[in-house]
Amino acid sequence: MNIDSIKNGFVIDHIEAGKSFEIYNYLNLGDLDTSVAIIKNAKSNKMGKKDIIKIDENTNINLDILGYLDPNITVNKIINGEIVGKFHPELPERLVNIIKCKNPRCITSIEQELPHICELTDRENVVYRCKYCEEKVNR
Amino acid sequence: MKHLIDIKDLSTDEIDELITVAKDIIANKEKYSKKCERKKIATLFYEPSTRTRLSFEAAMMELGGNVLGFSSANSSSAAKGESVADTVRVIGGYADIIAMRHPKEGAPLVAAMKSEVPIINAGDGGHNHPTQTLTDLLTIQCEKHRLNDLKIGICGDLKFGRTVHSLITAMSRYKNITFVLISPKELKIPDYVRKDILEKNNIEYVETKDMEEYMQDLDILYMTRVQKERFFNEDDYIRLKDYYILNKEKLEKAKDDLCIMHPLPRVNEISTEVDDDKRACYFKQAKYGKYIRMALILKLLNIK
Numbered sequence: 001m002n003i004d005s006i007k008n009g010f011v012i013d014h015i016e017a018g019k020s021f022e023i024y025n026y027l028n029l030g031d032l033d034t035s036v037a038i039i040k041n042a043k044s045n046k047m048g049k050k051d052i053i054k055i056d057e058n059t060n061i062n063l064d065i066l067g068y069l070d071p072n073i074t075v076n077k078i079i080n081g082e083i084v085g086k087f088h089p090e091l092p093e094r095l096v097n098i099i100k101c102k103n104p105r106c107i108t109s110i111e112q113e114l115p116h117i118c119e120l121t122d123r124e125n126v127v128y129r130c131k132y133c134e135e136k137v138n139r
Numbered sequence: 140m141k142h143l144i145d146i147k148d149l150s151t152d153e154i155d156e157l158i159t160v161a162k163d164i165i166a167n168k169e170k171y172s173k174k175c176e177r178k179k180i181a182t183l184f185y186e187p188s189t190r191t192r193l194s195f196e197a198a199m200m201e202l203g204g205n206v207l208g209f210s211s212a213n214s215s216s217a218a219k220g221e222s223v224a225d226t227v228r229v230i231g232g233y234a235d236i237i238a239m240r241h242p243k244e245g246a247p248l249v250a251a252m253k254s255e256v257p258i259i260n261a262g263d264g265g266h267n268h269p270t271q272t273l274t275d276l277l278t279i280q281c282e283k284h285r286l287n288d289l290k291i292g293i294c295g296d297l298k299f300g301r302t303v304h305s306l307i308t309a310m311s312r313y314k315n316i317t318f319v320l321i322s323p324k325e326l327k328i329p330d331y332v333r334k335d336i337l338e339k340n341n342i343e344y345v346e347t348k349d350m351e352e353y354m355q356d357l358d359i360l361y362m363t364r365v366q367k368e369r370f371f372n373e374d375d376y377i378r379l380k381d382y383y384i385l386n387k388e389k390l391e392k393a394k395d396d397l398c399i400m401h402p403l404p405r406v407n408e409i410s411t412e413v414d415d416d417k418r419a420c421y422f423k424q425a426k427y428g429k430y431i432r433m434a435l436i437l438k439l440l441n442i443k
Binding site: 109111113114135 | 241245246
Protein backbone atom coordinates (compact mmCIF):
# COMPACT_ATOMS: atom_id res chain seq x y z
CA MET A 1 0.00 0.00 0.00
CA ASN A 2 1.36 3.40 -0.94
CA ILE A 3 0.92 6.54 1.04
CA ASP A 4 2.58 9.57 -0.48
CA SER A 5 5.47 10.99 1.51
CA ILE A 6 4.75 14.37 2.97
CA LYS A 7 6.54 17.63 2.23
CA ASN A 8 5.90 19.63 5.35
CA GLY A 9 4.31 18.21 8.46
CA PHE A 10 4.61 15.47 11.05
CA VAL A 11 4.92 11.73 11.08
CA ILE A 12 3.84 10.19 14.35
CA ASP A 13 5.58 6.84 14.39
CA HIS A 14 5.82 3.80 16.68
CA ILE A 15 2.23 4.06 17.82
CA GLU A 16 1.12 0.88 19.54
CA ALA A 17 -0.89 -1.09 16.97
CA GLY A 18 -4.58 -0.26 17.25
CA LYS A 19 -4.09 3.02 19.13
CA SER A 20 -3.98 5.38 16.15
CA PHE A 21 -7.69 6.26 16.18
CA GLU A 22 -7.53 7.11 19.87
CA ILE A 23 -4.61 9.44 19.18
CA TYR A 24 -6.36 10.89 16.13
CA ASN A 25 -9.29 11.80 18.39
CA TYR A 26 -7.21 13.15 21.28
CA LEU A 27 -5.30 15.42 18.89
CA ASN A 28 -8.56 16.54 17.26
CA LEU A 29 -7.07 15.75 13.86
CA GLY A 30 -10.57 15.49 12.45
CA ASP A 31 -10.78 19.27 12.71
CA LEU A 32 -7.79 19.81 10.37
CA ASP A 33 -8.41 20.91 6.80
CA THR A 34 -5.43 18.98 5.48
CA SER A 35 -4.44 15.46 4.51
CA VAL A 36 -4.07 13.09 7.41
CA ALA A 37 -3.18 9.45 6.85
CA ILE A 38 -3.64 6.71 9.39
CA ILE A 39 -1.65 3.58 8.71
CA LYS A 40 -2.70 0.63 10.80
CA ASN A 41 -0.74 -2.52 11.52
CA ALA A 42 2.37 -1.46 9.60
CA LYS A 43 5.30 -3.86 9.87
CA SER A 44 7.86 -2.94 12.50
CA ASN A 45 11.12 -4.71 13.30
CA LYS A 46 11.02 -3.38 16.84
CA MET A 47 7.32 -3.74 17.62
CA GLY A 48 6.09 -6.41 15.20
CA LYS A 49 3.09 -4.23 14.27
CA LYS A 50 2.64 -0.53 14.72
CA ASP A 51 0.40 2.34 13.67
CA ILE A 52 1.58 5.54 12.00
CA ILE A 53 -0.15 8.89 11.50
CA LYS A 54 1.01 11.34 8.84
CA ILE A 55 -0.12 14.96 8.93
CA ASP A 56 0.57 16.93 5.77
CA GLU A 57 0.89 20.36 7.33
CA ASN A 58 3.11 22.08 9.90
CA THR A 59 0.17 22.68 12.09
CA ASN A 60 0.04 23.82 15.66
CA ILE A 61 -0.78 20.55 17.39
CA ASN A 62 -0.20 20.03 21.09
CA LEU A 63 2.08 17.07 20.77
CA ASP A 64 2.80 17.03 24.52
CA ILE A 65 -0.32 14.96 24.90
CA LEU A 66 1.42 12.14 23.06
CA GLY A 67 3.85 11.69 25.94
CA TYR A 68 0.88 10.94 28.13
CA LEU A 69 -0.93 8.72 25.65
CA ASP A 70 2.00 6.54 24.65
CA PRO A 71 5.57 7.24 25.84
CA ASN A 72 7.10 5.06 23.08
CA ILE A 73 5.86 7.27 20.26
CA THR A 74 8.36 9.03 17.98
CA VAL A 75 7.46 12.31 16.31
CA ASN A 76 9.29 13.24 13.12
CA LYS A 77 9.07 16.79 11.89
CA ILE A 78 9.31 17.10 8.13
CA ILE A 79 10.30 20.23 6.22
CA ASN A 80 10.76 20.17 2.44
CA GLY A 81 10.55 16.40 2.48
CA GLU A 82 13.43 16.02 4.96
CA ILE A 83 13.27 14.89 8.59
CA VAL A 84 14.52 17.92 10.48
CA GLY A 85 13.65 16.79 13.99
CA LYS A 86 12.90 13.57 15.77
CA PHE A 87 11.74 13.44 19.35
CA HIS A 88 9.96 11.42 21.98
CA PRO A 89 7.36 13.62 23.67
CA GLU A 90 7.84 13.80 27.42
CA LEU A 91 5.10 13.52 29.98
CA PRO A 92 3.45 16.94 30.13
CA GLU A 93 3.31 18.70 33.51
CA ARG A 94 -0.38 19.43 33.03
CA LEU A 95 -3.18 18.23 30.83
CA VAL A 96 -6.05 20.55 30.05
CA ASN A 97 -9.33 19.02 28.89
CA ILE A 98 -7.64 15.80 27.88
CA ILE A 99 -8.91 13.60 30.67
CA LYS A 100 -11.89 14.28 32.86
CA CYS A 101 -12.02 14.01 36.62
CA LYS A 102 -14.58 11.36 37.49
CA ASN A 103 -14.77 12.15 41.22
CA PRO A 104 -18.47 12.84 41.91
CA ARG A 105 -17.44 15.05 44.84
CA CYS A 106 -15.27 17.31 42.63
CA ILE A 107 -16.44 20.83 41.74
CA THR A 108 -16.04 19.88 38.06
CA SER A 109 -18.97 17.47 38.50
CA ILE A 110 -21.40 20.38 38.89
CA GLU A 111 -19.72 23.26 37.06
CA GLN A 112 -19.64 22.07 33.47
CA GLU A 113 -17.74 25.04 32.02
CA LEU A 114 -14.64 24.54 34.18
CA PRO A 115 -11.59 23.27 32.31
CA HIS A 116 -10.52 19.80 33.47
CA ILE A 117 -6.95 20.36 34.59
CA CYS A 118 -4.77 17.44 35.65
CA GLU A 119 -1.26 17.84 37.00
CA LEU A 120 1.61 15.36 36.99
CA THR A 121 2.37 14.57 40.63
CA ASP A 122 4.50 11.44 40.24
CA ARG A 123 6.55 11.18 37.06
CA GLU A 124 7.99 7.77 37.92
CA ASN A 125 4.60 6.10 38.32
CA VAL A 126 2.82 8.41 35.83
CA VAL A 127 0.27 9.73 38.31
CA TYR A 128 -1.90 12.67 37.31
CA ARG A 129 -4.20 14.30 39.83
CA CYS A 130 -7.13 16.64 39.33
CA LYS A 131 -6.01 20.19 40.11
CA TYR A 132 -9.21 20.87 42.05
CA CYS A 133 -9.91 17.79 44.15
CA GLU A 134 -6.47 16.09 43.88
CA GLU A 135 -8.01 12.71 43.08
CA LYS A 136 -5.97 10.43 40.86
CA VAL A 137 -7.31 10.53 37.32
CA ASN A 138 -7.26 7.78 34.75
CA ARG A 139 -8.03 7.75 31.05
CA MET B 140 -2.37 38.38 46.68
CA LYS B 141 -2.36 35.31 48.83
CA HIS B 142 -5.15 32.83 49.47
CA LEU B 143 -5.31 29.89 51.85
CA ILE B 144 -6.69 26.86 50.07
CA ASP B 145 -4.48 24.08 51.40
CA ILE B 146 -2.25 23.96 54.48
CA LYS B 147 0.61 23.20 52.05
CA ASP B 148 0.20 26.79 50.73
CA LEU B 149 1.92 27.98 53.91
CA SER B 150 5.62 27.60 54.62
CA THR B 151 6.72 26.50 58.08
CA ASP B 152 7.90 30.08 58.72
CA GLU B 153 4.48 31.43 57.78
CA ILE B 154 2.75 28.95 60.10
CA ASP B 155 5.11 29.92 62.92
CA GLU B 156 4.40 33.58 62.22
CA LEU B 157 0.63 32.98 62.39
CA ILE B 158 1.01 31.13 65.69
CA THR B 159 3.13 33.96 67.09
CA VAL B 160 0.55 36.58 66.08
CA ALA B 161 -2.31 34.44 67.46
CA LYS B 162 -0.53 34.15 70.80
CA ASP B 163 0.01 37.88 70.86
CA ILE B 164 -3.70 38.41 70.14
CA ILE B 165 -4.58 36.13 73.08
CA ALA B 166 -2.27 38.15 75.35
CA ASN B 167 -3.21 41.62 74.03
CA LYS B 168 -6.78 41.52 72.73
CA GLU B 169 -7.30 45.28 73.00
CA LYS B 170 -4.32 45.99 70.74
CA TYR B 171 -6.06 44.19 67.88
CA SER B 172 -9.63 45.39 68.44
CA LYS B 173 -9.57 48.01 65.68
CA LYS B 174 -7.12 46.48 63.23
CA CYS B 175 -9.85 45.63 60.71
CA GLU B 176 -12.02 48.70 61.16
CA ARG B 177 -14.08 49.30 57.97
CA LYS B 178 -13.06 45.89 56.61
CA LYS B 179 -15.59 43.18 55.82
CA ILE B 180 -15.40 39.43 55.64
CA ALA B 181 -17.93 37.54 53.53
CA THR B 182 -18.66 34.05 54.83
CA LEU B 183 -19.98 32.07 51.87
CA PHE B 184 -21.17 28.80 53.36
CA TYR B 185 -22.76 26.52 50.80
CA GLU B 186 -23.35 23.88 53.46
CA PRO B 187 -24.23 24.18 57.13
CA SER B 188 -21.57 24.75 59.74
CA THR B 189 -21.73 26.08 63.25
CA ARG B 190 -18.23 26.40 64.63
CA THR B 191 -16.29 27.35 61.56
CA ARG B 192 -18.64 30.05 60.29
CA LEU B 193 -19.22 31.62 63.70
CA SER B 194 -15.51 31.40 64.43
CA PHE B 195 -14.68 33.38 61.28
CA GLU B 196 -17.38 35.91 62.04
CA ALA B 197 -16.31 36.29 65.67
CA ALA B 198 -12.70 36.64 64.53
CA MET B 199 -13.55 39.53 62.20
CA MET B 200 -15.75 41.20 64.80
CA GLU B 201 -12.99 41.03 67.41
CA LEU B 202 -10.71 42.74 64.91
CA GLY B 203 -13.24 45.57 64.61
CA GLY B 204 -14.50 44.54 61.19
CA ASN B 205 -17.89 43.59 59.81
CA VAL B 206 -19.45 40.44 58.49
CA LEU B 207 -21.79 39.52 55.64
CA GLY B 208 -22.64 36.28 53.91
CA PHE B 209 -24.95 33.31 53.70
CA SER B 210 -25.11 30.02 55.54
CA SER B 211 -26.64 27.62 53.04
CA ALA B 212 -26.66 27.19 49.29
CA ASN B 213 -30.46 27.54 49.27
CA SER B 214 -30.24 31.11 50.49
CA SER B 215 -27.66 32.08 47.87
CA SER B 216 -27.61 32.62 44.12
CA ALA B 217 -26.16 29.10 43.79
CA ALA B 218 -29.79 27.97 44.01
CA LYS B 219 -30.34 29.86 40.73
CA GLY B 220 -27.37 28.11 39.16
CA GLU B 221 -24.69 30.79 39.54
CA SER B 222 -21.14 29.46 39.34
CA VAL B 223 -18.67 29.79 42.21
CA ALA B 224 -16.42 31.93 40.01
CA ASP B 225 -19.20 34.43 39.24
CA THR B 226 -20.30 34.58 42.88
CA VAL B 227 -16.83 35.47 44.16
CA ARG B 228 -16.31 38.09 41.47
CA VAL B 229 -19.51 39.77 42.63
CA ILE B 230 -18.86 39.38 46.36
CA GLY B 231 -15.32 40.69 45.85
CA GLY B 232 -16.96 44.05 45.20
CA TYR B 233 -18.67 43.98 48.59
CA ALA B 234 -16.10 42.41 50.92
CA ASP B 235 -12.34 42.57 51.51
CA ILE B 236 -11.86 38.88 52.17
CA ILE B 237 -13.94 35.73 51.68
CA ALA B 238 -14.19 32.54 53.74
CA MET B 239 -15.84 29.78 51.75
CA ARG B 240 -17.21 26.38 52.68
CA HIS B 241 -18.49 24.22 49.86
CA PRO B 242 -19.58 20.58 49.67
CA LYS B 243 -17.66 20.09 46.41
CA GLU B 244 -13.92 19.49 46.54
CA GLY B 245 -11.88 22.18 44.85
CA ALA B 246 -14.58 24.88 44.91
CA PRO B 247 -12.45 27.33 46.98
CA LEU B 248 -9.57 26.83 44.53
CA VAL B 249 -11.89 27.74 41.64
CA ALA B 250 -12.87 30.82 43.65
CA ALA B 251 -9.22 31.76 44.27
CA MET B 252 -8.44 31.49 40.55
CA LYS B 253 -11.01 34.19 39.79
CA SER B 254 -11.24 36.30 42.92
CA GLU B 255 -9.87 39.79 43.36
CA VAL B 256 -9.89 39.43 47.17
CA PRO B 257 -8.21 36.75 49.32
CA ILE B 258 -10.08 33.44 49.62
CA ILE B 259 -9.89 31.24 52.70
CA ASN B 260 -10.95 27.63 52.31
CA ALA B 261 -13.27 26.96 55.25
CA GLY B 262 -13.70 23.31 54.22
CA ASP B 263 -14.37 21.73 50.84
CA GLY B 264 -16.12 18.38 51.27
CA GLY B 265 -13.78 15.73 52.57
CA HIS B 266 -10.80 17.42 50.95
CA ASN B 267 -9.14 20.30 52.81
CA HIS B 268 -9.84 22.31 55.94
CA PRO B 269 -6.65 24.30 56.51
CA THR B 270 -7.94 26.57 59.27
CA GLN B 271 -8.80 23.48 61.35
CA THR B 272 -5.20 22.38 60.96
CA LEU B 273 -3.93 25.82 61.97
CA THR B 274 -6.26 25.62 64.98
CA ASP B 275 -4.77 22.25 65.91
CA LEU B 276 -1.23 23.59 65.61
CA LEU B 277 -1.98 26.63 67.77
CA THR B 278 -3.62 24.36 70.37
CA ILE B 279 -0.58 22.08 70.48
CA GLN B 280 1.78 25.06 70.73
CA CYS B 281 -0.23 26.72 73.51
CA GLU B 282 -0.87 23.54 75.49
CA LYS B 283 2.43 21.71 75.00
CA HIS B 284 4.64 24.78 74.35
CA ARG B 285 6.34 23.04 71.43
CA LEU B 286 5.65 21.53 68.02
CA ASN B 287 8.68 19.22 68.09
CA ASP B 288 9.36 16.09 70.17
CA LEU B 289 5.79 14.83 70.47
CA LYS B 290 4.13 11.44 70.50
CA ILE B 291 0.71 11.98 68.97
CA GLY B 292 -2.07 9.40 69.15
CA ILE B 293 -4.81 9.81 66.55
CA CYS B 294 -7.89 7.73 67.17
CA GLY B 295 -11.05 6.90 65.24
CA ASP B 296 -11.74 7.43 61.57
CA LEU B 297 -8.31 7.77 60.02
CA LYS B 298 -9.56 6.82 56.57
CA PHE B 299 -12.08 9.55 55.78
CA GLY B 300 -11.07 12.18 58.35
CA ARG B 301 -9.65 15.16 56.44
CA THR B 302 -8.49 16.81 59.66
CA VAL B 303 -6.37 13.77 60.40
CA HIS B 304 -4.66 13.78 57.02
CA SER B 305 -3.97 17.52 57.19
CA LEU B 306 -2.67 17.29 60.75
CA ILE B 307 -0.27 14.47 59.82
CA THR B 308 0.88 16.49 56.80
CA ALA B 309 1.44 19.62 58.88
CA MET B 310 3.15 17.88 61.81
CA SER B 311 5.49 15.98 59.49
CA ARG B 312 7.38 19.29 59.05
CA TYR B 313 8.49 19.25 62.65
CA LYS B 314 11.26 17.27 64.34
CA ASN B 315 10.99 14.05 66.31
CA ILE B 316 7.28 13.47 65.84
CA THR B 317 5.91 9.97 66.39
CA PHE B 318 2.37 8.95 65.50
CA VAL B 319 0.30 6.22 67.09
CA LEU B 320 -2.52 5.56 64.64
CA ILE B 321 -5.46 3.94 66.41
CA SER B 322 -8.34 2.67 64.28
CA PRO B 323 -10.32 -0.41 63.33
CA LYS B 324 -8.93 -2.05 60.21
CA GLU B 325 -11.77 -0.65 58.07
CA LEU B 326 -10.82 2.92 58.95
CA LYS B 327 -7.03 2.74 58.73
CA ILE B 328 -5.04 5.60 57.27
CA PRO B 329 -5.11 5.59 53.43
CA ASP B 330 -2.08 4.31 51.57
CA TYR B 331 -1.24 7.68 50.06
CA VAL B 332 -0.88 9.26 53.51
CA ARG B 333 1.23 6.35 54.71
CA LYS B 334 3.50 6.37 51.66
CA ASP B 335 3.54 9.99 50.49
CA ILE B 336 3.76 11.63 53.91
CA LEU B 337 4.83 9.28 56.69
CA GLU B 338 7.28 7.07 54.84
CA LYS B 339 8.54 9.78 52.48
CA ASN B 340 9.44 12.00 55.45
CA ASN B 341 10.77 9.12 57.58
CA ILE B 342 8.19 9.76 60.27
CA GLU B 343 8.00 7.06 62.91
CA TYR B 344 4.52 5.57 63.35
CA VAL B 345 2.73 2.52 64.67
CA GLU B 346 -0.75 1.30 63.83
CA THR B 347 -2.94 -0.39 66.40
CA LYS B 348 -6.55 -1.27 67.08
CA ASP B 349 -6.09 -0.97 70.82
CA MET B 350 -6.73 2.49 72.21
CA GLU B 351 -5.00 1.77 75.51
CA GLU B 352 -1.88 0.02 74.23
CA TYR B 353 0.23 3.19 73.96
CA MET B 354 -1.86 5.47 76.19
CA GLN B 355 0.89 5.91 78.79
CA ASP B 356 3.36 7.23 76.17
CA LEU B 357 1.18 9.83 74.49
CA ASP B 358 1.68 13.62 74.68
CA ILE B 359 -1.42 14.26 72.59
CA LEU B 360 -4.51 12.17 71.97
CA TYR B 361 -6.49 13.44 68.98
CA MET B 362 -9.95 11.88 68.91
CA THR B 363 -12.14 11.95 65.80
CA ARG B 364 -15.75 11.23 65.03
CA VAL B 365 -16.81 8.45 62.71
CA GLN B 366 -18.77 10.51 60.18
CA LYS B 367 -22.06 9.06 59.01
CA GLU B 368 -22.00 11.05 55.76
CA ARG B 369 -18.83 9.27 54.60
CA PHE B 370 -20.44 5.82 54.57
CA PHE B 371 -22.45 4.34 51.73
CA ASN B 372 -23.57 1.45 53.90
CA GLU B 373 -25.43 2.31 57.09
CA ASP B 374 -24.66 -1.09 58.68
CA ASP B 375 -20.93 -0.34 58.47
CA TYR B 376 -21.49 3.02 60.11
CA ILE B 377 -23.53 1.54 62.96
CA ARG B 378 -20.93 -1.18 63.51
CA LEU B 379 -18.02 1.27 63.67
CA LYS B 380 -19.45 4.43 65.20
CA ASP B 381 -18.96 3.43 68.83
CA TYR B 382 -15.76 1.44 68.32
CA TYR B 383 -13.83 3.83 70.55
CA ILE B 384 -15.21 5.71 73.50
CA LEU B 385 -12.73 7.61 75.62
CA ASN B 386 -13.65 7.60 79.29
CA LYS B 387 -11.97 8.14 82.65
CA GLU B 388 -11.03 4.49 82.98
CA LYS B 389 -9.14 4.47 79.69
CA LEU B 390 -7.26 7.58 80.77
CA GLU B 391 -5.98 6.01 83.99
CA LYS B 392 -2.58 5.17 82.56
CA ALA B 393 -2.24 8.42 80.57
CA LYS B 394 0.31 11.12 81.40
CA ASP B 395 -0.74 13.98 83.66
CA ASP B 396 -0.01 16.49 80.94
CA LEU B 397 -1.70 14.62 78.10
CA CYS B 398 -3.56 17.00 75.77
CA ILE B 399 -6.87 15.53 74.56
CA MET B 400 -8.03 17.14 71.33
CA HIS B 401 -11.06 16.75 69.06
CA PRO B 402 -12.08 18.89 66.05
CA LEU B 403 -15.74 18.70 67.24
CA PRO B 404 -18.59 18.05 66.98
CA ARG B 405 -18.25 14.90 69.07
CA VAL B 406 -20.95 12.29 69.26
CA ASN B 407 -20.09 9.41 71.59
CA GLU B 408 -16.36 9.09 71.15
CA ILE B 409 -15.49 11.14 74.24
CA SER B 410 -17.62 10.46 77.27
CA THR B 411 -18.88 13.67 78.89
CA GLU B 412 -17.25 12.53 82.15
CA VAL B 413 -13.92 13.45 80.54
CA ASP B 414 -14.97 17.08 79.98
CA ASP B 415 -13.96 18.12 83.49
CA ASP B 416 -10.57 16.43 83.29
CA LYS B 417 -7.81 19.06 83.12
CA ARG B 418 -6.34 17.18 80.16
CA ALA B 419 -9.47 17.78 78.03
CA CYS B 420 -8.50 20.56 75.62
CA TYR B 421 -11.19 20.28 72.94
CA PHE B 422 -13.31 23.24 74.00
CA LYS B 423 -10.20 25.38 74.38
CA GLN B 424 -9.19 24.13 70.95
CA ALA B 425 -12.40 25.58 69.45
CA LYS B 426 -11.53 28.91 71.08
CA TYR B 427 -7.99 28.84 69.72
CA GLY B 428 -9.64 28.49 66.31
CA LYS B 429 -10.96 32.02 66.58
CA TYR B 430 -7.53 33.47 67.44
CA ILE B 431 -5.69 31.72 64.63
CA ARG B 432 -8.38 32.90 62.20
CA MET B 433 -7.85 36.45 63.45
CA ALA B 434 -4.13 36.08 62.75
CA LEU B 435 -4.89 34.64 59.32
CA ILE B 436 -7.27 37.45 58.37
CA LEU B 437 -4.61 40.01 59.33
CA LYS B 438 -1.98 38.20 57.31
CA LEU B 439 -4.11 37.85 54.17
CA LEU B 440 -5.22 41.49 54.40
CA ASN B 441 -1.61 42.46 54.94
CA ILE B 442 -2.39 44.31 58.16
CA LYS B 443 0.42 44.45 60.70
